[in-house]
Amino acid sequence: MFVDPLCSECWALEPIIKKLQLEYGQFFSLKHVLSSSLTRLNVNSKKMDALAQLWEKTASKTGMPCDGSLWFENSITAPYITSIAIKAAELQGRRAGIRFLRKIQEVLFLEKQNVTNIDVLVKCANSINLDTEEFLNDIHSESAAKAFQCDLKILSEMEVDEFPSLVFFNENIEDEGLKITGFYEYSVYVQILQEMLGAKTKPNPLPPLEIFLKIYKVAPSKEIAIVYDMTIADVEKKLKKWVLQQKVKAIHGKHGTYWKYIEKEE
Structure with missing residues (x-):
């Protein structure tokens, strides 16, 4: 999965990937x-306006909350630092890197925080229980920079210039991958997967919604609706x-509601 952490359409694909x-x-x-899209490495007011409009368009089109006003309220500079921070998190394990990417997207798109700010990045690392001292050292290390350079090399070699993009490979690494750019209905990805497997396979049962929220901690109404094949009205009625039962907290944003799981004290 080719992803730009600051890309609203990459965020909009998250529910599909989870499901x-x-x-x-x-x-x-x-x-x-x-x-870290090169068009964003030098963010000026004209580009900020275009990015703000793109976020608003994504929110309207997909229903996933993201508020374009962030680009005017926060000084987003040097976006590549966010990608390097994710690589630093990955040095503590692949799963740690994935958790950190998700956290970055949450605080950016749901909480409108500046994820190019080192203090925000450290808070994100701390909230998912990374070793923050190691994380800070790794952000400034050659290892994280090299890992990011490696990703940029793969982007170039595979001629990926739109985000998000997914490339499906089968077990035979000699076979060419199947590249899908943008995002589609969930059924399209299932069909591709089944064609590559050469068989129709039954989906695993989804976990109960409360377990889903316990695992992911935070989820917008739209994400829950996609994963559980519900309407947003039904999701919000249930939650x-x-x-009232103090299982979740509702947080209302410009483009919809998201829900935060309330951890019970043991």
């Missing part, structure tokens, strides 16, 4: 290849009851 992993995760492994 695919939950239902068919035993049939594939997912590798994230990061970009409003859970607010």
Whole structure:
């Protein structure tokens, strides 16, 4: 999966990826290849306006909350540092890197925080229980910089210049991969997966919604609706009851509501 951490359309693909992993995760492994789009390396007011409009368009089109006003309220500089930070997190394990990427997207798109700010990055690392001292050292290390350079090399070699993009490979590494750019209905990805497997496979049962929220901690209404094949109205009706039961906290944003799981004290 080729992803730019600051790309609103990459964020919009997240529910599809989650559902695919939950239902068919035993049939594939997912590798994230990061970009920091070169058009963003020098962000000026004209580009900020274009990016703000793109975020608003993504929110309207997909229903995933992201508020374009962030580009005017926060000084987003040197976006590549966010990608290097994700590579630094990956040095503590592949899963740690994936958790950190998700956290970055949450604080950026849901909480409108500046994820190019080192203090915000450290808070993200701390919140997912990374070793923050090691993380800080790794951000400034040659290892993280080299890992990011490696990703940029893969981007170039595979001629990926749009985000998100997914490239499916089968077991035979000699075979060419199948590249899908942008995002489509969930059924399209399932069909590709089944064609590559050469068989129709039954999806795994989804975990109960409360378990899903316990695992991921935070989820927008739209994400839950996609994963569980529900309408947003049904999601919000159900979770409003859970607010009263103090299972979740509702946080309302410009483009929809997201829900934060309330951890019970042992």
